[in-house]
Amino acid sequence: MNFLRETGLIFWSQLRMQLRNPVWVMIGLSQPVLYLVLFGPLVKSIAPALGPGTDPWKVLTPALVIQIGLFGSMFAGFVMVSELRAGVIERQRVTPARRSALLVGRVLKDMVVLIVQALVLVVVAMVAFSLRPNVLGLAAAVLLIAVMAAGLASASYALALWARSEDTLASVLNSLSVPIMLLSGILLPMSLAPHWLRIIADINPFEHTVEAARALFRGDFGNVQVYWGTGLTAAVALVLIVIGARSFARENA
Template identity: 75%
Template sequence: MRFLRETGLIFWSQLRTNLRNPTWVMIGLSQPVLYLVLFGPLFKGIAPAGTDPWKVLTPALVIMTGMTGALYAGFAIVVEVRSGVVERQRVTPADRGALLLGRVLKDMSVLIVQALVLVGVAVLAFGLRPAPLGLVLSVLLIAVMAAGLASASYALGLWAKAEGTLASVLNSVTLPVMLLSGILLPMSVGPTWLRDLAKANPFSYTVDAARALFRGDYGVADVYIGSGVTAVLAVLLMVIGARSFARENA
């Protein structure tokens, strides 16, 4: 009970910061919406035959939003370290896992709001008709993915303690990870060696699972494999993040 209370306190503290300045949430959403508007018509020409291109592109853009938002969450912890927020939390008896989980839940909440706005634009402007249950499950799956990535980003932020160092690490990782996940371009059009690299990218399985759920194909192997890989990776990254938080606050 104490752990849940402390997690809730951190969550509301972090969420209030976002609510006081919601502009950054909308800025994070602007790029996927532009991709939807500008890249969507082009995507029709490369989407697999017999499929609705918006059901392929929209969940991918939600994943892109989750990836970028979660991976760059570490910049907030760098600011908090510099301003003494983490130091003040360190002297409290709060559970170190709660200090991480409260922040991660805030990031998941922001992603869910952004995802619903993005899907709403696709529904209203382009006639997207996702499977209702599949929409809910795919957004939850992507939120789990974001939880793991945000945890890793917070760990990196605590390690780096400087925006420049953190930016160098993230910029060298983010683009290859996204491209090799097949978010915008199907890996089937690439050479064999590129397809093999994509298979080694765990987030490619998240993309396949989210797209299958979006279509309402709940029983296909992509859903089970992608959900399992995503959950295992998220737990692993959250454990690493929690340990890093505990180390930095010991």
């Protein structure tokens, strides 16, 4: 029970800080909305190449939700760097709170912010572009993406504890985020890519997350990508959370 209470305290502290400065949430949401408005018509024009009866908005929207999760969670470590500089982490070290609670509370905040952003983006797509996702599939897809974000945020916090500098953190994350995004098939499905590029993309676990989310949006629960993508996403997230927890334990030992 103490762990849950400590996690809740960290969660509410981080969430209040986020609510006092909501501009970053809106900035994180603005880019995917622009992609939806400006890139959506291009996807609509190539929809016949994706298969008969393909809804382009069910191809693009779940991918853009994942884009929010990727960038929002991967760059979460910048907050940690500022907290290290301000002495917040140092003060938390001397409290009896479990070190894992310091991480889990932050990660839960990142998941909640992502879910809110995802729902806003989906509502925009439903109102402006007549997106009609499967309701159960939508809930499952958002949950799947939140799990992915939990793993990435944990890794970002661990990296921030190691880097302790915005410059170092930015150089590492920028070198990773763009290839991951492009090889995830976020902008265009990797089924349109040449064979050699599809082979490389298959190594990227987040490409399978994207395909699973697209299948869930369609309500295609029997699609093998749903099971493969969900299992792989959960496994990668678990590994990254363990890495993050151990980093916090070492830092605060």
